[in-house]
Amino acid sequence: xxxxxxxxxxxxxxxxxxxxxxxxxxxxxxxxxxxxxxxxxxxxxxxxxxxxxxxxxxxxxxxxxxxxxxxxxxxxxxxxxxxxxxxxxxxxxxxxxxxxxxxxxxxxxxxxxxxxxxxxxxxxxxxxxxxxxxxxxxxxxxxxxxxxxxxxxxxxxxxxxxxxxxxxxxxxxxxxxxxxxxxxxxxxxxxxxxxxxxxxxxxxxxxxxxxxxxxxxxxxxxxxxxxxxxxxxxxxxxxxxxxxxxxxxxxxxxxxxxxxxxxxxxxxxxxxxxxxxxxxxxx
Numbered sequence: 001x002x003x004x005x006x007x008x009x010x011x012x013x014x015x016x017x018x019x020x021x022x023x024x025x026x027x028x029x030x031x032x033x034x035x036x037x038x039x040x041x042x043x044x045x046x047x048x049x050x051x052x053x054x055x056x057x058x059x060x061x062x063x064x065x066x067x068x069x070x071x072x073x074x075x076x077x078x079x080x081x082x083x084x085x086x087x088x089x090x091x092x093x094x095x096x097x098x099x100x101x102x103x104x105x106x107x108x109x110x111x112x113x114x115x116x117x118x119x120x121x122x123x124x125x126x127x128x129x130x131x132x133x134x135x136x137x138x139x140x141x142x143x144x145x146x147x148x149x150x151x152x153x154x155x156x157x158x159x160x161x162x163x164x165x166x167x168x169x170x171x172x173x174x175x176x177x178x179x180x181x182x183x184x185x186x187x188x189x190x191x192x193x194x195x196x197x198x199x200x201x202x203x204x205x206x207x208x209x210x211x212x213x214x215x216x217x218x219x220x221x222x223x224x225x226x227x228x229x230x231x232x233x234x235x236x237x238x239x240x241x242x243x244x245x246x247x248x249x250x251x252x253x254x255x256x257x258x259x260x261x262x263x264x265x266x267x268x269x270x271x272x273x274x275x276x277x278x279x280x281x282x283x
Contacts, residue, residue: 053215061215
């Protein structure tokens with residue numbers, strides 16, 4: 001079989017390749033009046049990989065996610081998502097790009113008046129032409145995937161904090177995005193519950209090949225996601241195990257300080273950094 005040259009390949013074909021860039025930030029800057037939030041941010045997220053963004057409160061971590069999804073526009077620099085340059089898009093074009101982005105917020109942001117089924121399927125019910133029965137099957141599929149199928153007819157008020165986060169992940173997953181953005185998804189959860197959310201992030205990355213950006217200040221969760229992987233055992237069950245060196249290289253940390261990236265690299269390199277700020281942050 002003759003392989004097409006890069007010039008002959010379509011953007012979709014290139015983006016579908018393992019290791020192709022799905023998000024690129026190039027010298028992005030953003031200020032609110034006199035307050036500079038992001039001074040000069042550049043990084044690339046590859047397909048199926050994870051970027052874990054760390055930094056103190058107010059460092060601009062969540063702002064980066066809002067720029068990627070188009071909720072904020074950078075003052076300078078270029079943002080590419082799945083081959084589209086975000087600042088050049090019209091609103092209808094941006095909606096098309098957002099269809100491939102899922103975002104999970106700290107508070108889960110579920111609709112209190114809707115059941116779990118209705119929350120998870122909301123976007124498919126309201127914004128797609130998918131037949132009702134097909135939507136219901138997709139909702140049941142993703143709730144089964146995250147172990148929440150028994151809660152399908154419950155209201156958000158009947159769920160624990162961890163269960164609400166998992167339902168939020170299911171809702172983001174329902175329309176099959178290729179990129180998921182997590183904004184403090186485990187903050188406020190107890191360690192055991194937080195680990196269940198971390199494992200969903202890992203499973204989606206390794207088994208569904210979802211590219212992910214994880215914003216957090218929870219170091220335990222950050223390192224867990226970076227140093228573990230999901231595998232399917234001989235019995236067909238999914239297991240979370242320590243990552244191989246090759247798999248571990250697919251998760252990188254970014255440390256933000258004063259609107260700049262002061263570190264980008266793997267878990268071991270972060271732990272061994274001699275930068276005083278990083279050492280203080282990790283201690």
